[in-house]
Amino acid sequence: MTRETLLNLALLALLLLIPLAAWALDEPFLITLTTRAVIFAIAGIGLNLALGFGGLVSLGHAVFFGIGGYTMGILASHAQSYTPLAEWPLLIEGTNSMPVIWIAAILFSALAALAIGALSLRTTGVYFIMITLAFGQMFYFFAISWPAYGGEDGLSIYVRNRFAGLNMMDPIQFFAICYALLLATLFLMSRLVRSPFGLALGAARQNTDRVQAVGQMPYRLFLTAFTISGAITGLAGALFADLNRFVSPTMFSWQTSGEIMVFVILGGVGRVYGPVAGAALFILLEHLLGGLSDYWHIYLGAILLGVVLFGRGGLYGMLTGRQVAHD
Amino acid sequence: MTDPVLETRNLCKAFGALEASKDVSLTLHSGEIHALIGPNGAGKSTLIQQIAGGLRPDSGAVIFDGQDVTALNTAARARRGIGRTFQISSLATDYTVLQNVMLGALGRRGNIWRFLRSVMADTTLLAEAEQALEQVGLADSRAVRASELSHGQRRQLEVAVALTLKPKAFLMDEPMAGLGIEGSARMLSFLDALRHQAPILLIEHDMDAVFALADRISVLAYGQVIASGSVSEIRADPIVRAAYLGDEDAA
Secondary structure: OOHHHHHHHHHHHHHHHHHHHHHHOOOHHHHHHHHHHHHHHHHHHHHHHHHHHOOOOOOOOHHHHHHHHHHHHHHHHHHHHOOOOEOOOOOEOOOOEHHHHHHHHHHHHHHHHHHHHHHHOOOOHHHHHHHHHHHHHHHHHHHHOOHHHOHHHOEEOOOOOEEOOEOOOOHHHHHHHHHHHHHHHHHHHHHHOOOHHHHHHHHHHHOHHHHHHOOOOHHHHHHHHHHHHHHHHHHHHHHHHHHHOEEOHHHHOHHHHHHHHHHHHHHOOOOOOHHHHHHHHHHHHHHHHHHHOOOOHHHHHHHHHHHHHHOOOHHHHHHHOOOOOOO | OOOOOEEEEEEEEEEOOEEEEEEEEEEEOOOOEEEEEOOOOOOHHHHHHHHHOOOOOOEEEEEEOOEEOOOOOHHHHHHHOEEEEOOOOOOOOOOEHHHHHHHHHHHHHOOOOOOOOOHHHOHHHHHHHHHHHHHHOOHHHOOOEHHHOOHHHHHHHHHHHHHHOOOOEEEEEOOOOOOHHHHHHHHHHHHHHHOOOOOEEEEOOOHHHHHHHOOEEEEEEOOEEEEEEOHHHHHHOHHHHHHHHOHHHHO
């Protein structure tokens, strides 16, 4: 077993054992904290497909996180007030079924990523960063000025949505759902990066000329990666909204985009499990340093600087060395 | 004579006042090596770019395999069978040698839209990739990262990737550059045999190699073909000697 596999398993075990212990000790706060880390990990895994595997530095992934969140918020608020979402041309009711909300969140964020990616991917480098940031700001200000769903104040959902047979208000059960989705996402991602598409995407990241010379279009590869990436981050957004039972424009803010990027960079850019480590470390630091000072981001900034300057490849780079090329 | 595999018809390309290609018409027939020589800045790379699809000519046409491909982009031309190697090695340097050739084999088949199956377990692709590595003599380095290859090995890998595309014509931009004496000799005999698989349009600065390999030579100067013919014709051509080969060497 390689060091990387060991670290992956240790990380997954840790994320499972902490909430189980907390459950046994009746410490629901700790369960919620871990659930947050798991959801952030999914968001980071989404971004990592674009950022790490495709080399697309997107500073606008909050758009998809937010769309996921608002999909949940809008569907659930209509279900909670028993008002239909639309009556014409066909009747659309709200829903409080989690699977339906997840699928809707994935669909809408994928559509948004397809549209945003189609435009943004005509640029590269710093222009790409700027245009994704600009899209993020557009959605942020739109959400702020949309009174139907709470505007600046956001939307509260009083009861967590339902998942067949489980009591979602029980923290450990909701955690179990999120954890299962994390495993599914990790499984999907580890298959994806080893697939023909993954090989071609990685080559496009390294050298677009090379990919064209073998008869493939880098633009299509990037756009597909960006769309899948947005969809995964959108799913995380829906879960995050459900965790808090609250959605607000903050989910769309550029700080959220930055935080998702921090998960990826802290954990290891282009490593399948990197964002899991990054999100876990982020939550740990937020909890520990946040207890020390309200200005804990200063310390986080210093740590991030250290990781970027000295530990190329984030936590995974430091602990397992350079990625072994798969074969 | 049969129809050429590759043909450029009156290609013109200007960058502002600089005319990089002036009315360039060339043909490449099956089984031959057609060398393109000329001093630096003569427009050789610009011409290759227009043939490969990276640059659109201002006027003129590129005919490949009987069809006008002038409007197609690089990827589409590669799929039709233009196999290109670059002047400066252009590989996926984080990937291993094997992954690089797998990419070529994958690209040719166009089967990249598969998301869940493992690419390195595809035995058909692997066989094609391994065969290309055998052919250029890189099979022992299959697990080496491309960034760790020597300069000469990178050139070999470039050729191997082009081979996996099973092209109908090769465009090779200075495949011998920086290879050293032994490497050049190996590449020379390799290209010599390769012409029977698919014809080669060869840009090369190494005159000995050009004279040893080429069936035909075209000389480019200031964007124009100033001479075209067999090796002996080019050697004897007074304009070429004045413009390029240098009169003092001719004696």
